[in-house]
Every structure is written in C-alpha cells, then in structure tokens.
Amino acid sequence: MMVIMHEGATDEQIAHVVARIEEVGASAHVSTGERVTVIGAIGDREDLTALPLEACAGVDRVVAILKPYKLVSREFHPHDTVIDVRGKKVGGGHFALIAGPCSVETEEQVMTAARAVREAGGTMLRGGAFKPRSSPYAFQGLGVDGLRLLAQARDETGLPIVTELMDPRDVDDVVEYADVVQIGARNMQNFQLLAEVGRCGKPVLLKRGLSATVEEWLMAAEYVVKEGNRDVMLCERGIRTFETATRNTFDVSAVPVVGLLSHLPVVVDPSHATGRTDLVLPLALAGVAAGADGVLIETHPNPEQALSDGPQSLPPEVFALVSQRIRELARWAGKTVS
Numbered sequence: 001m002m003v004i005m006h007e008g009a010t011d012e013q014i015a016h017v018v019a020r021i022e023e024v025g026a027s028a029h030v031s032t033g034e035r036v037t038v039i040g041a042i043g044d045r046e047d048l049t050a051l052p053l054e055a056c057a058g059v060d061r062v063v064a065i066l067k068p069y070k071l072v073s074r075e076f077h078p079h080d081t082v083i084d085v086r087g088k089k090v091g092g093g094h095f096a097l098i099a100g101p102c103s104v105e106t107e108e109q110v111m112t113a114a115r116a117v118r119e120a121g122g123t124m125l126r127g128g129a130f131k132p133r134s135s136p137y138a139f140q141g142l143g144v145d146g147l148r149l150l151a152q153a154r155d156e157t158g159l160p161i162v163t164e165l166m167d168p169r170d171v172d173d174v175v176e177y178a179d180v181v182q183i184g185a186r187n188m189q190n191f192q193l194l195a196e197v198g199r200c201g202k203p204v205l206l207k208r209g210l211s212a213t214v215e216e217w218l219m220a221a222e223y224v225v226k227e228g229n230r231d232v233m234l235c236e237r238g239i240r241t242f243e244t245a246t247r248n249t250f251d252v253s254a255v256p257v258v259g260l261l262s263h264l265p266v267v268v269d270p271s272h273a274t275g276r277t278d279l280v281l282p283l284a285l286a287g288v289a290a291g292a293d294g295v296l297i298e299t300h301p302n303p304e305q306a307l308s309d310g311p312q313s314l315p316p317e318v319f320a321l322v323s324q325r326i327r328e329l330a331r332w333a334g335k336t337v338s
C-alpha cells in the first residue's frame with residue numbers, strides 16, 4: 001500500500017510511519033518528491049491494513065496498490081528514475097543513444113565500431129560477448145575475451161559498455177567489465193538470472209520477452225528491483241505477432257504505456273524489432289516521439305561480414321545520419337542527449 005504524507009510532513013513523522021510499517025515485518029520505501037513524500041509498504045496485506053496509519057500525524061491518506069508489481073510501479077514511486085552510468089544519464093529527461101555491433105568479433109571490429117559510435121554522438125557502446133543464438137551452430141560469442149575487448153574500447157572512447165549476461169555462472173565476469181548488464185529477450189523470465197542481476201550492483205537493461213505482455217515485463221523488472229537494484233531500464237525490442245514483414249513487431253504503444261505504469265526509463269531497439277536497416281530510422285523516430293528515454297541500435301563497420309545480425313546492422317556512415325536525426329528529435333522532445 002501507499003502512504004501519502006501531507007505537504008510539509010516532518011522527517012520525524014515520516015520516520016514514525018516507516019517504523020510502524022517495519023514493526024509488522026513489512027518493508028517501507030520512501031519516495032521524496034518536491035512537495036509530498038510517499039511511503040510504499042510491502043508486506044502481508046492483512047497486517048498492513050490493520051495498522052492505523054491514517055491516524056498517524058502527517059499522513060494525508062492511505063491507498064492500496066492493485067497492480068501485481070509494486071516497486072516498479074508509478075503509484076509506488078511517482079518520480080522518474082534516472083540511471084547514472086559513468087556520468088551518462090538515462091530517464092527523467094535524459095536520453096541515451098546506445099549503439100554498437102550485435103557481437104564482439106575482433107579487436108579491429110569492436111574498436112572501429114566504438115570510434116564510429118562516439119564520433120556519431122552515441123552515449124554508450126553495446127556489444128555481445130555471450131550471444132543467445134537460435135541455432136547452436138551459429139557464432140556463440142567470444143565470452144570473456146569479448147568482454148576484455150569491450151573494456152579496451154571503453155578505455156579509448158570513454159563510452160560505457162552495455163553487454164549481455166545469459167547465465168548466472170558468468171555473472172562475476174560480466175559484472176567485472178560491464179557498465180550495464182543486458183538481459184536478453186529470451187531470458188526475460190529467467191527468474192534466477194533476474195534475481196542475480198538484482199544483486200550485482202550494476203544497472204540493468206531488461207529486454208522485453210518475445211511474447212511477453214507489458215505486465216509480465218514489469219513483473220520481470222520487479223524481480224530485479226526486489227533484490228535491491230533500482231537501476232533498471234526497460235527495452236522494447238519487438239514482439240512476436242502474425243506479421244512476417246518485419247523480424248518482430250515493434251510495439252510503439254508499449255513506450256507510453258510503460259511510462260504511465262512505471263517510473264523506470266524505457267529505451268527502444270528498432271534493430272531487433274525490424275531486422276532491416278531501412279526500417280531502423282523510422283521506428284527509432286517513432287519510439288522517440290512516443291516518449292522513449294533512449295534508443296539501442298546495431299551498427300557494424302562492415303555489416304556484410306558480420307557474424308550475427310548483419311542484415312539489421314547499419315554501416316557507420318548511415319549510423320551517423322540516423323544518430324543525428326534521432327538526437328534532433330530527442331532534443332525537440334525536450335530531452336538532453338549526453
């Protein structure tokens with residue numbers, strides 16, 4: 001439930017309400033706004049409703065949260081979450097431009113890609129070292145060697161690294177190098193993996209599952225936040241529908257829907273959503289116009305030679321133009337790209 005304090009409630013009054021909530025074994029989460037403070041309580045519903053919180057000094061009203069997810073809900077935390085990744089911010093008016101190859105392949109490939117991303121105004125570098133491939137015969141990624149190459153690219157360009165974790169057994173390696181840990185669409189409901197990244201101390205980029213509803217996606221984020229990690233950005237990357245003209249169907253409505261339901265930032269991935277280079281720009285712009293807090297785009301120095309997702313990867317010169325258009329629209333939408 002939510003306890004909404006009166007404007008001007010004192011620190012003592014807030015601390016008293018927190019203490020009463022904790023007395024019954026529930027947890028209290030304080031969200032301090034410009035005018036009012038809201039305290040979210042999570043615990044046994046009966047124990048909490050039996051507490052006479054409305055009678056406590058400084059309390060305006062108590063309301064039940066009806067949604068199955070709590071910590072990630074906008075009701076619980078009305079203010080936008082802003083995630084700081086080595087000084088690059090996402091959410092609450094800050095826009096991220098995350099780009100790079102699908103997979104880390106060679107030193108030359110990742111360094112060339114990283115320089116192109118930085119020169120085009122990208123704010124973070126993506127690249128997979130552990131790859132979830134539909135075929136067991138396809139390139140599976142360079143593993144820890146790939147992570148080291150990403151770190152080398154970060155050292156040179158200053159771009160923070162976004163890279164995928166697929167297996168809880170690799171968490172220490174990935175966390176050692178990554179600035180943002182990506183959980184891929186296929187693992188969105190790998191609950192042990194979600195709990196693991198909830199304890200890993202690094203921001204998380206959580207892709208929407210191939211056939212996940214918005215509610216299932218937010219419940220997946222709840223698994224991460226419940227472990228104490230509030231820095232989760234959601235990523236809409238297209239869902240499975242009957243349509244075959246594109247690799248997936250980009251659910252642009254998910255962007256404002258999630259923005260209403262949750263305080264977490266949302267980024268869009270038009271590369272995996274469409275699977276086609278010629279659709280990346282229009283759908284990236286659609287996502288930004290719908291209120292996205294960032295975009296994630298695949299770019300490769302030589303898409304024709306890419307070991308994964310070449311057909312959707314933009315060559316550097318195209319990425320530079322696409323990046324410019326996205327940044328212009330993001331600024332028009334009142335966002336800071338930095």
Ligand code: PEP
Nearest residue numbers: 102184185186207237272
């Ligand atoms: C990726 O980002 O390269 C990737 C595999 O994405 P998804 O999990 O969205 O398919």
Ligand code: MN
Nearest residue numbers: 102298308309
């Ligand atoms: Mn990919």
